[in-house]
Amino acid sequence: MSDLIQPLRKSPALHWKGTWRADIGKLDPDTLQPDDADVTADLRALGHGEVFGTLTVSGADAQVLQLDEKHQFIKAGTDFWRRMNQSLIPLTDLADQWVAQEDAPLDFGLDLNRLVPEQLATHLSAYTPPSPTPSDPLYDPQSPTTPPDWRAALSDSPAPRPRPAGVPRDALRFDTDGGVSGLEGEPNGSYWFTARAPHHLLGYSGDGWASDAQLTVTQADAKDAYADLAAALRSIPATVTTNSVHNGLDVTLPEEVTPCARWACLPVQVPVRVRNDSSTHTFGEKITVTLYGTGYYTAPHAIKDPVGECSLTVPPLKPGTSLTRMCSFNDQQITRILDRHPYVFFRVDAASITTKATGPSRAEELAQQLPKQ
Numbered sequence: 001m002s003d004l005i006q007p008l009r010k011s012p013a014l015h016w017k018g019t020w021r022a023d024i025g026k027l028d029p030d031t032l033q034p035d036d037a038d039v040t041a042d043l044r045a046l047g048h049g050e051v052f053g054t055l056t057v058s059g060a061d062a063q064v065l066q067l068d069e070k071h072q073f074i075k076a077g078t079d080f081w082r083r084m085n086q087s088l089i090p091l092t093d094l095a096d097q098w099v100a101q102e103d104a105p106l107d108f109g110l111d112l113n114r115l116v117p118e119q120l121a122t123h124l125s126a127y128t129p130p131s132p133t134p135s136d137p138l139y140d141p142q143s144p145t146t147p148p149d150w151r152a153a154l155s156d157s158p159a160p161r162p163r164p165a166g167v168p169r170d171a172l173r174f175d176t177d178g179g180v181s182g183l184e185g186e187p188n189g190s191y192w193f194t195a196r197a198p199h200h201l202l203g204y205s206g207d208g209w210a211s212d213a214q215l216t217v218t219q220a221d222a223k224d225a226y227a228d229l230a231a232a233l234r235s236i237p238a239t240v241t242t243n244s245v246h247n248g249l250d251v252t253l254p255e256e257v258t259p260c261a262r263w264a265c266l267p268v269q270v271p272v273r274v275r276n277d278s279s280t281h282t283f284g285e286k287i288t289v290t291l292y293g294t295g296y297y298t299a300p301h302a303i304k305d306p307v308g309e310c311s312l313t314v315p316p317l318k319p320g321t322s323l324t325r326m327c328s329f330n331d332q333q334i335t336r337i338l339d340r341h342p343y344v345f346f347r348v349d350a351a352s353i354t355t356k357a358t359g360p361s362r363a364e365e366l367a368q369q370l371p372k373q
Helices: 002-010 078-084 117-125 150-154 222-234 332-340 363-368
Strands: 013-023 036-046 051-057 060-066 072-076 097-102 172-175 189-193 201-206 214-217 239-244 250-252 268-275 282-294 306-317 322-329 343-360
Touching: 002 117, 002 201, 013 117, 036 222, 051 078, 051 222, 060 078, 060 222, 072 078, 222 363, 268 282, 268 306, 268 343, 282 322, 282 332, 306 322, 306 332, 306 343, 332 343
Parallel strands: 097 239
Antiparallel strands: 013 036, 013 214, 036 051, 051 060, 060 072, 072 097, 172 189, 189 201, 201 214, 239 343, 250 268, 268 322, 282 306, 282 343
8 A cells, every 4th residue: 555655645636537426415404305416527636735627417517626625616507506506695696607615615425635646645544454354365374364465366356346447457456445435435445556666546446436437647747737727717707706604694683672552563663784794705685584473471582473574685785884774564463463462572583595695716816826836
C-alpha cells in the first residue's frame, strides 16, 4: 500500500470518469424520501484540493467547481436543480447561471473531496489488512497472522469486480474489502495501478460504481487544468445567486399582541419588522404571519387556534437595512369568539421562505489564489 500511496500523494491531478448509483440527499430527510439517481462524472481533482468538471444527475448536466468545503459553484438547468431537490430559493433563480452553493456543498452521493490525490492517499493510508483465514489460497499455517503477498494472490483469485474500461490487462489490483471505506462509504473497493514502479493509480471499481469507472493520472496537463479552472472562475459574475442553508432575514414580531374587546377590536394590527443582518448578502422573502386567538385568558404559548393569516412579500433587502410592515387581521373567526366572550387573547407566529438571495462570488480573488503550476 505504501508503494501506491507515495506516488499518489505527489500526483498533481487525477482525472475521474465514471458512474455511480446514489441516494441524492434532501434538505428535509424526515419528509422527503431520497431518490436513486445515476450520477456520471467527468472531473479533474487537482493536487491542491480543487475538483471541477461535469456531473450528470439522471440525465441533467451541471458544471461544478469545488475549491474546498466553503466554495462550491454550480451552473445547471432547472432539471438538474429539480432532481437534486436541494434548493432553498425558486428554481427560476438558479437555472442556467452560476450559483454559489454556500455552507453545505451539494450531496451527489459521493464526497468529491475524496477524489483529490492527497485526500485519497490519506484515506488509503488508514487501510488495515484483514487477518487471513485457512481458506485463503496462500494461507501459511506457520505464520497465521501474516497477510499473504497480494501480488501472488492475484494469480489465484479472480477480481471481485470488473476491471474498469481503459485499465490495461497487466495492471495490478489492490482490494480493500473490509479494510477501508470505499469511495461511496461502502466497505468494498478495488484500486488498479501500474504494474511497474512507481505504481500510479489507474482506476477504481467499487460496489457503488459502474464497471466503466475510469481513473487516469494526468501529471502532464496539471498546468492546463489549473488554467482551465481559472478561466471558469473568471466567467463567474462578481455578484451571484446563493443557495445557502443560512439564507434569510431576521423577522421580529411583538412579544405580546394586545387583547381586544368586542367594542374595539377589528382589525387587529400586528407590526412585522424585517432586518438583513448580513454584511455581504441581499435577501428577499415571503413571510406568512399567523394570528392565534382564544376567549379565555391563558399563557400565549398555549393559544393554539389560528384566527387569521397575513402574507407579506419583502423585496430584496441590502446588507444592514430593515423595514417594517403592518399585518391586518379582520377574520370572522375573531368575531365568532367575541360573540361568546368579552375579550380575545392573541399569540402571533411567522414562517418565511427565501425568494431572493445574492452575494459576492469572490471568483476573481479565488482565481488569483490558484497555484501557478
